[in-house]
Amino acid sequence: MSNDLAPFWEKTYQEEDTVTFSNQPNGTVREFEHLIGMQSKILEVGCGEGQNALYLAGKGYQVDAFDLSEHGIAKLKHRCELSKTHLNAFVADLTTYQFQQTYDMILCFGTLHFVEKNG
Template sequence: MQENIHNYEDLLEMLDSFLREPTHFWDEFFSDRDKSVPIFVNAPDENLVSYVETGRISAGKVLELGCGPGRNSIYLAEQGFEVDAVDLSKTSLDWAKERADERNLPINFLHQNIFDFTSEQVQYDFIYDSGCFHHIAPHRRMSYIDIIDNSLKDEGYFGITCFLQGGRLGGSDISDWEVYRTGSLMGGLGYTKERLKNVFRSLEAIEIRKMIDIVDSDNLFGASDLLTGLFQKR
């Protein structure tokens, strides 16, 4: 590989090499299914369930970015959504497929980096991200927003769950510039309501709130150290 920068994509890839966790990091992360990791529970996010149960979003075509072991994709498929689910880790997708197969759910799992994903003229009624965005470095934020803008239908919804700034699960309180001074996301960037609203200012903010704590439940996942947001494309 020649370390030359000829275009914008070369620049992004160079910055990725300093900051992005490699694929094998995530494969190893998901390899031990017995680890005490909150998101390993096979239950959907409480905010996602609230969007469906209150009728804010209704069954349609959905894209999940960074689906992990598939808990939210599985819930959406059970509610009648047509689901495409993307993740970088084959290990996590294998786990997700096993879970989906146990329930005979036809989810389209895609083994890809989200920045290599193209919707090929297909647009989605709903796009959801639970736990991917806070691992996105600042230089890739614009690319991430482009994915939302290009893949979401007019009047469609975008939902997100990410680290709350200073939360116990993660959420580093550092500036974008500090990411590059230190060469690290410090485990994942933290967001406030104001910062999240500003990042996705091209969309209309419907609801931004802390996630509700859910204790000892096999049906819902919730942790108040996470921030949730629901936006609409106008």
């Protein structure tokens, strides 16, 4: 993707001091977190710079999180280091992602509408 066509977050994901969307979990995560068992394995798809994934990992859940954006994942890993929070963040495309394990909960916010239909 040329820089002209890159979404705005590709720039802000590279800025350490810029919060692209939020540094807090969103309202849906807060509303439903009481239903998540402590042993739950959680996957966040299209996690961006990771406010939800980071929050849930900080609560002690086992969290995997991926995004198409290398900059987003690099920023999330940096945020994990700073906050000494462990989660498994990696670059992947949800259109080709192959599950390696099962999850108790899969989150995906503000992402599915970016996937183009083929045919």
